[in-house]
Amino acid sequence: MDARVPTALDDFLFDLNGYLILKNAVDADLLAELNDAFDAFPDLQYGEWWGNAQRRDYNGATGFELHNCVEVGAPFEKLLDHPSWINYLRRYCGEAESYVQGLFVDECIASIRRSGGHHPVHSGGFKAAVRNQYAYANGVFRCGQCNVILAISDVGPGDGPTMVIPGSHKSNFPHPNAGDYGKLDRMDHLDGAVPVLLEAGDALLFVDGIMHGGSSRTNESGERRVTIYRYGPHWGSTRYGFEYSEELLNRLTPERRKLLQPVAPNRPR
Numbered sequence: 574m575d576a577r578v579p580t581a582l583d584d585f586l587f588d589l590n591g592y593l594i595l596k597n598a599v600d601a602d603l604l605a606e607l608n609d610a611f612d613a614f615p616d617l618q619y620g621e622w623w624g625n626a627q628r629r630d631y632n633g634a635t636g637f638e639l640h641n642c643v644e645v646g647a648p649f650e651k652l653l654d655h656p657s658w659i660n661y662l663r664r665y666c667g668e669a670e671s672y673v674q675g676l677f678v679d680e681c682i683a684s685i686r687r688s689g690g691h692h693p694v695h696s697g698g699f700k701a702a703v704r705n706q707y708a709y710a711n712g713v714f715r716c717g718q719c720n721v722i723l724a725i726s727d728v729g730p731g732d733g734p735t736m737v738i739p740g741s742h743k744s745n746f747p748h749p750n751a752g753d754y755g756k757l758d759r760m761d762h763l764d765g766a767v768p769v770l771l772e773a774g775d776a777l778l779f780v781d782g783i784m785h786g787g788s789s790r791t792n793e794s795g796e797r798r799v800t801i802y803r804y805g806p807h808w809g810s811t812r813y814g815f816e817y818s819e820e821l822l823n824r825l826t827p828e829r830r831k832l833l834q835p836v837a838p839n840r841p842r
């Protein structure tokens with residue numbers, strides 16, 4: 574597969590809205606491998622480790638979230654530098670044309686959400702942390718964290734699609750009805766929020782500084798399966814102290830290894 578390169582229209586829409594939908598990002602073979610891998614997850618309790626991956630749901634409503642999922646199998650490794658999106662991340666949050674050019678994957682999660690689950694609304698341009706800010710200046714993007722949510726199952730109405738408030742990565746005001754400032758933590762009926770419907774294999778790429786969250790899964794049966802990979806500048810660090818294992822780093826291609834360990838540790842012999 575030829576690596577996709579952001580077009581002028583992609584840049585325009587990413588700047589305007591704060592997100593892009595990459596249709597058919599992953600082919601049927603890799604999707605099948607990922608689904609098989611999800612089927613094989615053990616029944617982990619919150620906090621339980623599986624090798625160097627840990628179930629660490631973001632909160633009580635988000636469902637099963639396996640952090641460091643790149644540790645648990647080859648299909649997850651293939652997502653790191655996937656040709657459908659890697660050039661977008663290099664351009665938008667890879668400190669392009671600077672002395673610290675390069676990316677770091679600071680979190681990667683396999684997420685399963687069942688009926689009733691949701692991810693509360695968060696983020697937005699107002700008082701945004703530098704870590705997840707949107708920025709473009711002097712002809713280059715200087716975003717902090719950008720995320721790729723890949724649909725492993727179809728995510729249609731009622732399946733708990735991710736919701737975004739287009740343009741909110743640049744907002745100068747808090748949303749009066751949302752999150753810390755307002756009453757609603759579910760995104761379902763939040764003014765300005767739109768659901769991002771995806772077919773299995775499609776990916777949502779967004780700057781973390783946009784207001785976003787996961788709408789309520791209202792369908793009674795089945796589950797929403799997605800992966801969430803967070804990219805940022807190569808000097809970044811993980812939020813929860815996860816580390817990538819030597820076993821993993823040693824089996825990766827140099828390109829993939831660099832995404833998990835952009836700068837090798839410098840220690841005395």
Ligand SMILES: O=C(O)CCC(=O)C(=O)O
Pocket residue numbers: 684692733734735736785786787788801
């Ligand atoms: O689960 C979702 O749809 C949204 C996830 C999310 O908000 C996040 O990972 O920051």
